Amino acid sequence: MAKVKVFRCRICGDPYIGTEAPKRCPFCGAQQRYFVEANDWNPDEFNVTLSEVSRKNLEAALQLELDNTAFYNCAKNAAEKASDNYSIAKFKALMKVEREHASAISKFLKISPPELEKVACSANSQANTKEGWERENRAIKSYVKFSEEATESRMKEFFSALVEIETDHLDLHAENLQQLQSKTTH
Ligand SMILES: [Fe+2]
Ligand SMILES: [Fe+2]
Structure with missing residues (x-):
């Protein structure tokens, strides 16, 4: 049987x-x-001399990630109230991932991750899935732009x-919305 090893995620x-x-x-x-074996980890991975534009873009990305973390937290709580087990799991996982993004961004900015602000969401998981799709779409557009604007290869x-x-x-x-729509039309 294959032996276990220690890896690290470079993101x-x-x-x-x-x-x-x-x-x-x-x-x-x-x-x-993006994974490397722990022995090959570069300790300066988050130690980047940031250009002004990348610093500004990281700060915008941090706000976006914190806002999405708070939104998914709200969506998870709404799903709990509705005893919607799939949505509880999905929104909880998304909340954790977005919080991790905020924490990775904070490492580049050399700050501790700020506190979450309260964000409103719907009581309905389908509406929250739709809003989640819109939020992810906005994030993708911003990050495509930030990646293009970055002069540092690491950024x-x-x-x-x-x-x-x-x-x-x-x-x-998108897949969840499609499934929900096919349920209501059939
Ligand atoms: Fe990771
Ligand atoms: Fe994210």
Whole structure:
């Protein structure tokens, strides 16, 4: 049987133990190719001399991630009230991933992650899924732009990894909305 090893995700920095790197980071959702073995970890991964534009874009990304974390937290609580087990799981996982993004961004900015503000959401999980789709769509558009504007290769990489992750989320919401629509029309 394959032996377990310690890996680290280059997008969030978190360690992972397994026989191989996971297909998606369980913490930040990054794809497998961003994992390195813990022995090969570069301790300066989050120590980037930031251009003015990347600093400004990281600050905007931080607000976006905090806002989405708070939104998914609200959506999870609404799903709990409705005893909607699938939506509880989905929104909780999304909340954790977005919080991880806020924490990774804070490492680049060399600050501690700010407190969450309260964000309103619907009592209905379908409406929250629709809003989730819109939020992910906005995040993707911002991160595509931030990646293009970055002059540091590490910042380009980081923002494009976020584009991939939020695209996973977008696809998940889209699939759920499609399923819900086919349920109501058939
Ligand atoms: Fe990660
Ligand atoms: Fe995110």
